[in-house]
Amino acid sequence: MKNMSSKIVGVATGLVFIGSSVFAQSLADAKKAIDAEQYQKAKSMLKNLTATQSTKDENFFYLGWVYLEQEYVDSAKATFTKGLAANPKSALNYAGLGAVALANKDQAGAQTNFNQALSLAGKDSKPYQYVGESYLLGDKPDGAAAVAVLTKGVAVNAKDPDLYVSLGDAYRSQLKNTEAVTAYQNALNLNPKLAAAKVSTGVVWRQANNWEESEKEFKDALAIDPNFGPAYREWAETDIRWAQKVPAQASAKVNEAVEQYRKFLSLTDNSVESRLRYADFLYQAGKFKELQEEATALSKMPNANLRAYRYLGYAGYENADYTTANTALNTWLTKADPKRVIPYDYYYLGRIQLKAKDTTAALQTFEKTVQLDTTMGDLYADIAKIYYAKRQFVKAGDNYAQYVSKSNKATLNDYFSEGFSYYFAYGDQLSSKATPKPVADTMLLVKADSAFSHIQSKLTTPNTMVTLYRARLYDLKEKDRNNIVGYAKPFYEKLIEYTTAKPTPTEADKKNLAEAYAYLGAYAEYKEKDAAKASENYTKAREADPTNRPALDYFKRKGGAAAKGK
Known part of the structure; x- marks a missing residue:
């Protein structure tokens, strides 16, 4: 009996162990890890789930979504495709393929997959949520499209708090802060423990430059979940914005931001992806020395993520290490998927080329940059x-x-x-x-x-230099002094008025004054046929500048007493 009892205990213990293992590897825990931006942990769990529960299409979708969050678009596409193989009617995986198409700038393919996802969704609001979030991925979110589909999702299931958080994010991308806060509050009404809604509300206040209220929301989120890393990340990014807008507090806030970001990293899996996001933060913070150190370390890792070279290029330029910057950026631009290259990469390359005095290359690079992004x-x-x-x-x-x-x-x-x-x-x-x-x-x-x-x-007040060049450009319209029209006359007259009003004209002023009088002399001589007036103006030109060529030529033509200034 004792042995049997031991065996029963052993079996029971084994069952408990197996049960704990299954629980630890549950989809719910994987989704929680995704929300906390613990992507390596989430991937590990989801890879296990796709192997042990290969018929469940949701496992493939969330794994693919993690790949998308980390910008591994090809891996995401392959994983969503496996999800559809597991379940050809998987609305979520169609939503994922739509997101991939958007990332690849394939609008038609995205719409086809999104339509299929929503047609298969039924009463499930999650496909609506992720189609909406797909429109918010990348550098240029389509907030209007996201709001439209997420609003339909709310009509399907008004009790899904995550849907309201996504809706708030969509409104926030359009800078519709009132609507965003309302959506986040709706989420909190449904789930008061939803830390993500608090964090997102804090981001809204940051957009409104209300730093104190923003900080309060992040603290509230951490009161709900002290290990919710995104709260520290957004808090850090708020401190950076605070520093940029309030110079008196800049140094303190930048240092505080760095500390908050380190807390965020300590609460994630400190993966390459997390460190790359940290590199992005260091760039925003203007911590270029630290950025170059981090990017250098990332570039030396086995199978290094190519984005490390982008940051190494940026930091190298800002730290005046132009050789390193040039090598790093060229590595990034020649090896990265062209879809991952952004206009700022060329912006920095052009800056580096300018430092090398290669203006021809810099010109080509800058022109390519503004073609890619006309807002620069x-x-x-x-x-x-x-x-x-x-x-x-x-x-x-x-x-x-x-x-x-x-x-x-x-x-x-x-x-x-x-x-x-x-x-x-x-x-x-x-x-x-x-x-x-x-x-x-x-x-x-x-x-x-x-x-x-x-x-x-x-x-x-009048600007004599502007008046001078307006006079000169109108003078250029004159075809021939013998047939002078007088286009420049009012401007030269204004120039004389402004210059003679100065208490102590400079030598440059005197030369410009002579130019103006010489023009009026020519106008009197050739247009008005007034010899006395012509002589008077040429005399004033010569007095202002004895070297004035038109005046000297005039008196040379007249000869005699006029040539001697009498």
Whole structure:
């Protein structure tokens, strides 16, 4: 009996052990690990579940979803396909394939798979949730599409708190903060222990620059679950935003952010993916020394994730280690899947090429960057400067025009550069020795004058330099001094008015003044046929600048007493 009893105890113990093992490997626990961003742990559990419960399509879906979260799109697609092999009517796995199609910029394929997912969903709200979340993945979320499908999901099952969290995220992507907070509160009403809803509410307050309220929500989430890592991550990213907006607290908040992020890492599996996200955080925090150290370590790991080279390239540039930066970025750009390359990769490559004084390569790279992302308006200034240095003034002007229209950093000096470029472009065309001689494009003068007049409209006092160049560009319209029209006359008169009002004109002012008087002299001589007035203006030109060529030529033509200034 004793032996039998021992065997029974042994069997019972074994059953308890097996039961605990199965519980530890349950889908619910895997989903909890996903929510906590413990992706390696979740993958391990889900791989086990797909092997031991290979007929359950849900196991394949959540494994595929983890791959998507980590940007392993091909692995995700293969896993969703296995899920459909396990159950050809798996709505979730169709939703997953739709998400893969979106990641691959295949809108038609995405819509086909999403439609199939929702047609098979029935009363299950989860396919609606994940179709909605699919629209929120990547750099350019489609919040409107997500809201539309998630709202349909709520109609199917208004008791699913996770659905409301996803709906809140969709509204948040559209900056509809009131609607987002309402959705998160609906989720909490259904499940007051839902830490994710608290964290997401904190992110909304961060978007509104309400740092204290944001911080409170993260603390509330950690009160619900002290080990909920995403709360620390979002808290860290809030501290960074706080530091950027409130310079007086910047240093303290950046250091606090780094500490919060380390807590997040300690609560995840510290996987390569988590460390890559940490690298992204270090970039946002401006911690480039630490970023280069982390990226270097990641790049030396066996089968290193190629994204490590992106961060190594960025950090190397910011740390003035241009050789390392160039090697790393070229490794990333030549080996990474083209779909994973972003415009900022080329932005940094172009910056590195500029440092190497390879302006031709930098120009090609920058132009490729703005083609990929036309919102990167700041780059147009770099492109314009390169073209200007190459004396390709039309292209320089065009790119300055793009810069002032698309960048919020443009100053009046940039408008001046735009005007200068078009002005010189016209002058080059006018003096071209090419055969056949090009017809000078007067629209260039119109564009130049538009830029100069914009500057003057923004100034409370007249600017003599702007007035001078408006006069000069109108002077360029004159075909022949013998048939002078007087386009530039009002501008040169204004220039004289502004300059003579100065208490102590500079030498440059005097030369410009002489230029203005010489023009008026020519106008009086050739247009008005007023010899006395012409002589008076040329005399004033010579007095302002004894070297003024038009004045000297005039008196040389007249000879005698006039030549001696009498």
